[in-house]
Amino acid sequence: MASVDYMLCIDVGSSSIKAAEFSYTPTGEMLMERFAFEEFSTPDSSLQNLVESNARVDMLEALNKILTTNKFNSKKVCLSLSGHDAYIRFVKVPAIVSDEKKIRQIIEFEAQSAIPYDMSEVVWDSQLLKSADDSGEIEAMFVxxxxxxxxxxxxxxxxxxxxxxxxxxxxxxxYNAARLNGVGDTDCELILNIGDRCSSLLFVDSGRLFIRIIPIAGHAITLQISKEFGISYKEAEEMKRRHGFVALGGAYEEPDSEVAATVSKIVRNVMTRLHGEISRSINVYRSQQKGRKPEKLYLAGGCSVMGYTPRFFSEKLKMPVEYLNPFKNIALGPEVDKEKLADIAHMFSEPVGLALRNTTNCPVEISLMPHSLQRYIDFKAKIPYLYASAATLLLCLLVTYFSLSKQLVISTAKKDIAVEQLQKTEAKVKKLKSAEGDFGAVRSEYEEAANLLNERIRWPELINEVQAVLPNDVWLTKVELSRSGGNQPQQQKEEEGGLFGGMSNQSGPQVAQDYISVFMTGHGRVKNQSFAENFTKRLSESKYFVFNRATDTINKLQNGVLQKGEFNVATFEQTLKMKNVIKQ
Incomplete structure (x- = not known):
């Protein structure tokens, strides 16, 4: 049984993806086995910068859905991209240049001067369209x-x-699909593909080709409907599909629905703008490209099926108009739903044109392979050379192995000497570490003794600070120091300890304790009410004691009067926490 080859042809449009799988027999017969169609959201141009990336994500999701949910057998895929995403230009090269490499250099120079991007950021290709004629020039196209x-x-x-x-x-x-149907074989004929974001106008003139991408299509109609009715882009798209047709104009009766009448007028206005661009393109083609007058128009694309579209362009362009049937010369497989295909056949000229490139030489064969994928293909072509290089490398490694084995004995002897020296060095390091440990212990004892000496001067400073925080005419009756850590030593009676009763000189075992606060009692002569305020102010400004005038107060303050009544007498008690503890 003869083997059958398969090719999956996918057209990625501005708002939909069309896919068709074709089979090829060794005898050259081509058959469409199955097809798929998937739409995705189109961003509103007024929010294009915000949602363009989301639209691209939707497109990739739709493409993934088509590839995963349909039972396509082909592992090989060919793609076509929307003309909205491409820059197409036609140039003329002097016929005196016969070297194909030089011709491509001239075209590349034209391409570099035509786009605002670096050539490393784009993918491009070119094709010669016509041999030299009496004008002495060769026509070329680059994409x-x-x-x-x-x-x-x-x-x-x-x-x-x-x-x-x-x-x-x-x-x-x-264009390739149209040439299969004989479009433009004898006369100059037009193909108008009205898509979503743009319309592609093709001049097919006895082997010559001229393309113009016009940014007026279904998207412009939807935007106008959205603006006219004050609705969202999605709602406007649904309204266009439900009520959209080209208004007849003139003395024709309008439809009963006001919505349909308004939508039809919007469609006619946009189509009128599109007709103006078509007329301008015809003039450019005839004057600058020296082309012939078009005799017929073929319609294609999703928006071309709106009612009265063929009639509108036939009246405006004064030429016959019909739809391009890409399946005129294509056989359909038994699994193809012909009724479903008939509804969308006008959008499948691109997959058919892609499929033709696998069975014959097409008039135009552009290849826009991305750099990364092209590098991968080039890499696969170099695989046999890589195997040969690997074998050579292995031979070199074997030679190197025998050479290194001879050096192993010498290296082993050097290693033994190094190990012996290392052991001696490690012994010395061990002694040094032991001496370092002894030194650390002695240094700790020294630092502890030095700290105790430094603490001695804290006591005079503390006594001076206690005197400094007391207001004038104040004398102390008792001062005690509070300690932390361990058991408190047995306190002496006031008469036994003197002024600093809390400081014991008794002998015996005691746990090391730190002094953290001072308790004092005393009397003072008070001439006015500022005694307490003066006392608390001095306490708050002390660098030794912690006292906040906003929250702390004198623990106990009792006013009295001397017998003669000359001065008031205040008795107070106060516990002051030290900012820095005093080590014992």
């Missing part, structure tokens, strides 16, 4: 697209286990 946009799509396809064979743009794929 440029952003590299990152292609890489996102091809990376997704490659991640699903499929291999991308080539990438081109939808206008050139549509």
């Amino acid at each position: 440029i697209v952003k590299g990152d946009e292609i890489e996102e799509i091809t990376s997704l396809i490659e991640s699903l286990g499929k291999q991308v064979e080539f990438v081109e743009v939808s206008p050139t794929a549509c």
Whole structure:
């Protein structure tokens, strides 16, 4: 049984993805086995900068859905991208240049001067369209697209286990499909593909090709509806599909629905703008490209099926108009739903044009493979050379092994000497570490003794500070120091300890304790009410004691009067916490 080859052809449009799988027999017969169609959201141009990335994510999700939910057999994939994402330009090269490499250099120079991007950021290709004629020039076309946009799509396809064979743009794929049907064989004929974001206008003139991308299409109609009715873009799109048709104009009766009448007028206004661009393009083609007058128009694309579209362009352009049937010469497989295909056949000229490149030489064969994927393909071509290099490397490694084995004996002897020296060094290091430990112990004892000496001067400073915080005419009757840590020593009676009764000189075992606070009692002569205020102010300014005038008060303050009544007498008690403890 003869083997059958498969090719999956995918057209990634501005708002939908069309996929068709074709089979090829060894005899050259081509059959469409199955197809799929998936739409995704289109961003509102007024919010384009905000949601453009989301629209790209939606497109990738739709592509992933088509590839994973349909039973496509092909591992090979060919792609076409929307003309909205491409820059297409036609140039003329002097016929005196016969070297193909020089011609490509001239075209590359034209491409560099035509785009605002670095050539490393884009993917481009060119093709000669016509041999030299009496004008002494060769017509050429080059196509440029952003590299990152292609890489996102091809990376997704490659991640699903499929291999991308080539990438081109939808206008050139549509052109190849039209040439299969004999469009433009004898006369100059037009193909108008009205998509979502743009319309592609193709001049097919007996082997010649001229393309113009016009940014007027279904998206412009939806925006106008959204603006006219004050509704969201999604609601406007639904209204366009429900009520959209081209208003007849003139003395024709309007539809009963006001919504339908308004929508039809909006559609006619946009189509009128599109007709103006078509007329301008025809004038450019005839004057600058020396082309012939178009005799017929073929319609394609999703927005071309709105009611009265063929009639509108036929009246405006004064030429016959019909829809392009890409399946005129294509056989359909038994699994193809012909009724479903008939509803969307006008959008499948691009997949058919892609499929033709696998069975015959097409008039235009553009390849826009991304740099990363092209490098991978080039790498696969170099695999046999890599195997040969690996064998050579292995031989070199064997020679190196025998050479190194001879040096092993010498290296072993050197290692033994180094080990002996290392052991001696380690013994010395061990002695040094032991001496370092002894030194550390002695240093700790020294530092402890030095700290005790430093603490001696704290006592005179403390006594001076106690005197400094007392107001004038105040005498102390008792001062005690409070300690922390361990058991408190037995306190002496006041008459036994004197002024500093809390400081014991008794002998015996005691646990090391730190002094943390001072308790004092005393009397003072008070001439006015500022005694307490003066006392607390001095306490708050002390560098030894912790006292906050906002929250702390004198523990106990009792006013009295001397017998003669000359001065008031105040008796107070106060416990002061020291900012820094005093080590014993």
